[in-house]
Amino acid sequence: MSKCGRKKYIKTNLRQMTMETIDSQQDGSIPDSVAESESAHMQMQTGQNSIPTLAQVSVAGSGTGRGSPAVTLVQLPSGQTVHVQGVFQTRQPSVIQSPQLQTVQVATIAEADESAESESVIDFHKRREILSRRPSYRKILNELSSDVPGVPKIEEEKSEEAGTSPNISAMAVPTSIYQTSTGQYIAIAQGEAIQISNPGSDGVQGLQALTMTNSGAPPPGATIIQYATQSADGTQQFFVPGSQVVVQDEETELAPSHMAATTGDMPTYQIRAPTTALPQGVVMAASPGSLHSPQQLAEEATRKRELRLMKNREAAKECRRRKKEYVKCLESRVAVLEVQNKKLIEELETLKDICSPKTD
């Protein structure tokens, strides 16, 4: 791949991915690449574009009821409709589901129902305009977190340079939202509590308690968390955004001894936050009122430029970090949705076997 090709690959970015989703949904084809997961999600929500060999499944209550019991309406090929309580409950809006995509979903339903071509063309252009520029990743993540109960919003990272809130620790690591392989949502804020929002598939709904200590022994920035896993196999996977690293420490050698003693065989995870050695603010030299000579003006202009360059440098780093986090969240969502889709298909097959008339 040439450098230009690489750029092209990179530039097949999130905006284009969203556009592809729209386009492919308009002509009814299934998009490949990452947008495929969105397509799968729409299948589950709208009951359209269902897999040909399977019965159509429509989810009552738009499939967005938070924690509410999932009532699935299964329409069998014979015309029968069966209300079932899903083993895999209908999920709340996932961690990554941008408002744009929600708009697309609604529009897709509307187009399917009304089949008004002219309106769809207008909608298409409207959506094009809406998607001309994506909101910031922070905004997207904040809106997403507001849809998930119990998951705190990502705090505005204001006053990184100007002013320090007394409650903000020295390391300004922003809150991160993770999604585990089992669909749980984990919000981690440096120096604050870790919350796990359980989708409630196993009856344990709401937040789970989590033990977190900041050990003195590990290197700076390391955080020891202890998570009582509830999964059958006893393992828990974390999808880690950004440059943060989650290490499962089975020997618990980094954990304090009293923690290991009180937690038994619970696995210990160590989250190493990226070192945020942000250069502190530049000391403002001269006040504008004291400038007289052209040389001083030039120096002031240079100083302002360098200050702006420095700020933009840090902003670009932060932006890239958020983008990586966003992409990793998308990838984790793809993985979760694939598992979810697989389980739904299996559940449907089981129901078909149960409900199909036996011809003895």
Place this chain on the structure above:
DNA sequence: AATCTCATGCGTCAACCGTG
């Protein structure tokens, strides 16, 4: 070992957007 290819990250510019 030298070269090539590719992935990744960084600095900068410019455009957009929200806010006061």
Place this chain on the structure above:
DNA sequence: CACGGTTGACGCATGAGATT
């Protein structure tokens, strides 16, 4: 409307792996 934050785009540097 000015200002500052955000982010796409571009060029560049660097390191790792593949190839010659």
